[in-house]
Amino acid sequence: MRKPLAGSSIRGGAVAKRAKSEAQAESMLEVRDLAKYFDVSKPWLARMIERAPRQILKAVDGLAFDIKKGQTFSLVGESGCGKSTVAKLVVGLHKPSRGAIRFEGRDVADVRSRADSAALRRRWQMIFQDPYASLNPRWRVRDIIAEPIRVFGLIKSRGEQDEKVAALLRQVGLSPVDGEKYPHEFSGGQRQRISIARALSSNPEFLVCDEPTSALDVSVQAQILNLMKDLQNEFGLTYLFISHNLAVVYHLSDKIGVMYLGRLCEVAGSKELFARPQHPYTRLLLETIPDLEMTGREREPVAGEVPNPINPPSGCAFHPRCPFANDRCRSEIPLPTERAGHTVACHAAEEGRLPDAKFPAPKRPSAS
Amino acid sequence: MALLEVEDLRVEFPTRRGALLALDGVSLEINEGEVLGVVGESGAGKSLTGAAIIGLLEPPGRVTGGKIRLEGHRIDTLSYEEMRNIRGKKIGAIFQDPLTSLNPLYTIGRQLIETIRVHMDVSPEAARARAIELLGEVGIPAPERRIDSYPHEFSGGMRQRVVISLALCANPRLIIADEPTTALDVSIQAQIIALLKKLCREHKTAVMLITHDMGVIAETADRVAVMYAGRVAEIGPVKRVVKQPKHPYTVGLMGAIPMVGHDVERLTQIEGAMPRLNEIPPGCSFNPRCPKVFDKCRMERPELMPAGRNAEAACWQFDKGGRRG
Missing domain, CATH: 3.40.50.300 (P-loop containing nucleotide triphosphate hydrolases)
Structure with a gap:
């Protein structure tokens, strides 16, 4: 757990970093045995006529992870692996079918009273993928940003509220006069800045970011990633970051969880995961990272595609694509076990059948 | 040439x-x-x-x-x-979204055969054989059966393989x-x-x-x-x-x-964003965001010029005549 921090070579933001390591022992979020099932059956009558059984989609099944205060935990995986469902479960946009989500040690499901739940919800916010869909086109930017302030009744006077909005706009690299404009007057990157300003307006401690840069161009993505890091250093924010882009995740995270068909395959510190990937699916994903170092490494694309999550394969869901699968993998679902700093759900890893990873993260001569 | x-x-x-x-x-x-x-x-x-x-x-x-x-x-x-x-x-073409490149109402075999026969003078049977061969070449398993499937029966990756086979069918x-x-x-x-x-x-x-x-x-x-x-x-x-x-x-x-x-x-971080088409600045279009900008960049538009071995760049810093110190 200490690994990623000790290994990171950070010069600036020393104060914030120190605060980060002091708070290290404390968990912001604990997720235990989290599951979300969706009923995707046909309507009752059609089912009766066709004598078809109910169909259950297990979008998330038996997930467990911790996020420490001030750190970034990332979930990576291909489309349909359930990573966005986890984001929605964590912020309460979905009700879990099973399992517990604990925020600072307190089970979120136990929070019943309105006042309590509002106080809790103020402390976490979400940033969505599509900055075109997540901002109301009929509202001025200042009203969009001030919405959480108004909803939670944080600031009563209009003047103070305007000041707060202006400060937020400056913080995300926009100008206070932009508050008078409408979302369509901004580019994708600027809109994502507005989304971030809105998320920050209720002074949250925990941000859930669902693919916040996937819709953006690389140079704009760099601006947003830098902004997110700056804000984390300044306010000690904790991030749950969802992405399919491994390089982005490597750049941003302290700890990474790799998901496949609703389950976590492997959880490890960011550097550790890329240096010594254990689970065969993690290795597959790392193999697919384009070779920007121009080492001429010949890649062997792994065959097969992600199966339909409605009828996942028996046993370990990854076994049809896994070169190390045996009979046990085909019949028995592997449980996560702790091995040398990694939490891995793989029979082959558990039995020591896996060869050593041949993927040392390429070292880049410090060019820029 | x-x-x-x-x-x-x-x-x-x-x-x-x-x-x-x-x-x-x-x-x-x-x-x-x-x-x-x-x-x-x-x-x-x-x-x-x-x-x-x-x-x-x-x-x-x-x-x-x-x-x-x-x-x-x-x-x-x-x-x-x-x-x-x-x-x-x-010239063949492959576009981003394989679903919009394929007609959902026809089997992929029909679309392939039609394309082959437009460009080559072959019998329907020969075109079908060529279509099966192409599908095999792009890695569709069991092409002789899959040729009669509709686009929606394929996954995204498989559809893109079909689109590639369509682009290749006349050997462009x-x-x-x-x-x-x-x-x-x-x-x-x-x-x-x-x-x-x-x-x-x-x-x-x-x-x-x-x-x-x-x-x-x-x-x-x-x-x-x-x-x-x-x-x-x-x-x-x-x-x-x-x-x-x-x-x-x-x-x-x-x-x-x-x-x-x-x-x-x-x-x-490159500050700012690419200019809109109606706001392209005079001179080099990158000059407002460029860390190495100098006077000439704001006035004259650079064409591609040699910038060292194997390199051509449209940037005044490589201009032999008026290089900046």
């Missing part, structure tokens, strides 16, 4: 407030069997370049200047009917691939890139690979053209451009890409 030569290509969109110049003097060449990557951010004009070459510009956009030559013959002056003969037969000399892997998951993306590389090597087909993803370019292309605001900013062998970018825009772009194993606290 290069297979495809594009010289000073200009594309305009007439509007009520005057014409918008979307491509402003794009020049590039593609040699036989070569993969040329065209990379740039949204709005840089990379897709437009591809569309102009195959004559599929959406009106009101139109070519207003420049020359496009395929195997030495002008193709930008051809009539619509003549151009139809070139498309598919000489050049394929224009516009973001062929953008809609796909990373593991599928790697498969499609490997397939495209293998097929082009085997068929000696040249490819113009249009993408915003420098990683895809680095894996696939021989040479790369970096586009910015409707112009080519830099062009050269892909290894050189990735490792030693010359144009300040390319330098910024490469630094902005997060890389595994590359530990930086902050990514290189």
Whole structure:
């Protein structure tokens, strides 16, 4: 757990970093045995006529992870692996079918009273993928940003509220006069800045970011990633970051969880995961990272595609694509076990059948 | 002689407030069997370049200047009917979304056979046999059974394989691939890139690979053209451009890409955004964002000029006559 921090070579933001390591022992979020099932059956009558059984989609099944205060935990995986469902479960946009989500040690499901739940919800916010869909086109930017302030009744006077909005706009690299404009007057990157300003307006401690840069161009993505890091250093924010882009995740995270068909395959510190990937699916994903170092490494694309999550394969869901699968993998679902700093759900890893990873993260001569 | 030569290509969109110049003097060449990557951010004009070459510009956009030559013959002056003969037969196309490239109402076999028979004088049976062979070549398992399936019965990666087989069916000399892997998951993306590389090597087909993803370019292309605001900013062998970018825009772009194993606290940031078409500044279009800007950049527009070995960049810092100290 200490690994990623000790290994990171950070010069600036020393104060914030120190605060980060002091708070290290404390968990912001604990997720235990989290599951979300969706009923995707046909309507009752059609089912009766066709004598078809109910169909259950297990979008998330038996997930467990911790996020420490001030750190970034990332979930990576291909489309349909359930990573966005986890984001929605964590912020309460979905009700879990099973399992517990604990925020600072307190089970979120136990929070019943309105006042309590509002106080809790103020402390976490979400940033969505599509900055075109997540901002109301009929509202001025200042009203969009001030919405959480108004909803939670944080600031009563209009003047103070305007000041707060202006400060937020400056913080995300926009100008206070932009508050008078409408979302369509901004580019994708600027809109994502507005989304971030809105998320920050209720002074949250925990941000859930669902693919916040996937819709953006690389140079704009760099601006947003830098902004997110700056804000984390300044306010000690904790991030749950969802992405399919491994390089982005490597750049941003302290700890990474790799998901496949609703389950976590492997959880490890960011550097550790890329240096010594254990689970065969993690290795597959790392193999697919384009070779920007121009080492001429010949890649062997792994065959097969992600199966339909409605009828996942028996046993370990990854076994049809896994070169190390045996009979046990085909019949028995592997449980996560702790091995040398990694939490891995793989029979082959558990039995020591896996060869050593041949993927040392390429070292880049410090060019820029 | 290069297979495809594009010289000073200009594309305009007439509007009520005057014409918008979307491509402003794009020049590039593609040699036989070569993969040329065209990379740039949204709005840089990379897709437009591809569309102009195959004559599929959406009106009101139109070519207003420049020359496009395929195997030495002008193709930008051809009539619509003549151009139809070139498309598919000489130049194939692959687009981003495989679902919109395939007709959902017909089996993929019917679409393949139709395309083959338009371009080649063969019997329906021979065309079907060729279609099955093509599907096998792009890695569709059990092609003799799958040929009678509809597009919706395939997954995204498999559909893109079908689209590739469609583009290849008349053995074109050049394929224009516009973001062929953008809609796909990373593991599928790697498969499609490997397939495209293998097929082009085997068929000696040249490819113009249009993408915003420098990683895809680095894996696939021989040479790369970096586009910015409707112009080519830099062009050269892909290894050189990735490792030693010359144009300040390319330098910024490469630094902005997060890389595994590359530990930086902050990514290189190019301030601002690409200008809109109606707000392109005078001089070099990159000058307001350029860290190395000097007076000449604000006044005169740089053309592509030699910038060291294997390098051409449209940037005044490489101007031999008036180099800044």
